[in-house]
Amino acid sequence: MVKKVHSSIGHHYIVEASGCDPKVIGSVEKVQQILVKAAEIAGAQVWSVSIHKFPPKGVSGVIVISESHISTHTWPEYGYGALDIYTCGNRVDPEKAAFYAVEAFGASTSHITEITRGIEEGDRIYYHSLITWEEDFAGNK
């Protein structure tokens, strides 16, 4: 009998998206559509959605997906959006979801750190590893 392993490994994309379209990242409706679509693209099941407007112009949103979440906090006045996409398991594709969301925000460039979370170093002690890069979206500008 094969024991089912519930892996603690997660992939968390931390993104600073610059040059975003203020009309997109300032709209609760558009941000919600983009995050829900990103969850679909990641192959994740949506459990709850919570999107709010925050002063003066920003949008703050979190979607809880199975074992993990997608979130954004935006500053349309700066064309800036902070985006997190955190997924667990092998059936999901967080990178595809992150790139979709950043392009949908209309970003011209982004600074990304991918964190691999929940790595066991032995004896049930867990850590994460990091890799950082820049990504340009020439098609958007």
Next chain:
Amino acid sequence: MVKKVHSSIGHHYIVEASGCDPKVIGSVEKVQQILVKAAEIAGAQVWSVSIHKFPPKGVSGVIVISESHISTHTWPEYGYGALDIYTCGNRVDPEKAAFYAVEAFGASTSHITEITRGIEEGDRIYYHSLITWEEDFAGNK
């Protein structure tokens, strides 16, 4: 007249908490209490709370606070919890909140990366900086 500046700077604590008490991190009620209390300790205003049980034993929770969020995803079967505390503005103290939550989880040790998000490098291009360390909680074990 002084123009009010809405800073994009945020402080995001990414925590892998090990040696946690399964009875605490496996309980939706306890995890909710801890995250809400962490938000209070941070000095953040709670906008929404979404906490779920996920198979086989874990708890997945996100609290949206003003401009940012607190989240956790736990694996009681491994004594492991992944915790995020992301706050914006100068009136909040995310480190205090992170340490409170990790101790309340009963963790013996944690691997932490603090990410300073939304730093402008000029010309409305934003990036983040990182610092990683280990923190032991001798009182918990």
